[in-house]
């Protein structure tokens with residue numbers, strides 16, 4: 373029986389592991405993919421205190437080493453179920469992965485989020501065949517080619533900047549006439565001569581048989597004047613029967629934000645309207661003994677620094693819970 377099982381080896385989960393190990397709690401971290409979470413897809417981190425320039429993969433590697441050297445065990449298995457078990461004398465949690473079942477006195481969910489999809493026909497079929505959600509991972513395949521990036525947040529802006537040194541031409545497509553991401557980054561992009569901005573437009577079709585061949589771009593019904601803080605709530609529809617424009621491209625990088633990975637918790641935990649796990653100041657959920665840290669919880673600012681801060685807060689709350 374572990375004192376705590378942490379679901380997710382991203383910045384929040386690994387920071388939590390550093391704190392629970394230092395509090396002498398037997399800690400297991402379960403990770404479905406690779407350690408580091410979404411941060412490994414970031415080429416350059418420029419807003420983390422004391423580390424003005426560090427790459428996402430380097431940040432992840434250093435954090436992973438720190439957590440495991442302190443004694444955190446890590447298994448690379450996908451969690452498929454979380455159950456609460458109680459006997460007269462005992463209360464514990466059972467976590468089932470694709471390979472095994474683990475038991476713990478407490479749980480920290482730090483599973484982060486998953487790439488938001490365009491939900492267009494052909495998107496799934498052509499993923500890995502021209503359609504990508506990670507410029508850092510796949511950008512090198514498009515040397516000297518023509519690509520498009522879709523999105524208006526920092527991810528789309530950083531992806532475009534990164535690709536501008538690799539691809540011959542980049543179309544940056546955004547559904548409004550103003551970017552959500554940092555103005556300083558937009559200024560950098562404007563200085564590049566191989567980037568074409570396509571504003572107030574959405575992708576309405578993805579074409580290709582075995583590989584991506586082209587996309588169709590449609591203007592939106594009306595530009596969004598006051599986008600909500602949470603971009604997934606913003607309603608935008610392409611103009612029907614408009615003169616959609618076809619762009620022949622070799623690669624499409626979709627960077628339209630992320631959604632919480634919380635499907636398996638919906639029957640046990642309280643989620644908000646967008647699927648994030650509801651938590652209080654101490655990262656406590658509605659179930660005593662289950663805590664939540666990072667992008668997966670309700671919060672205003674989803675940044676690397678707030679994810680690591682959550683890890684520390686959740687781990688301290690776990691120690692308090694375990695020590696009664």
Ligand code: NAP
Pocket residue numbers: 414416417418419488489490522523524525526527528530547548551552553574596599602603604606627628629630674675
């Ligand atoms: P985001 O800030 O939520 O931006 C998502 C973008 O996609 C928005 O511009 C949104 O448009 C657009 N969008 C959403 N759904 C869409 C749809 N169905 N069709 C077309 N466009 C759609 O997401 P993000 O860029 O991934 O950034 C997430 C967080 O990570 C942010 O806080 C960001 O600052 C941070 N980040 C930091 C760094 C760094 O510092 N190195 C790098 C990357 C990201 P609207 O604007 O119209 O809503």
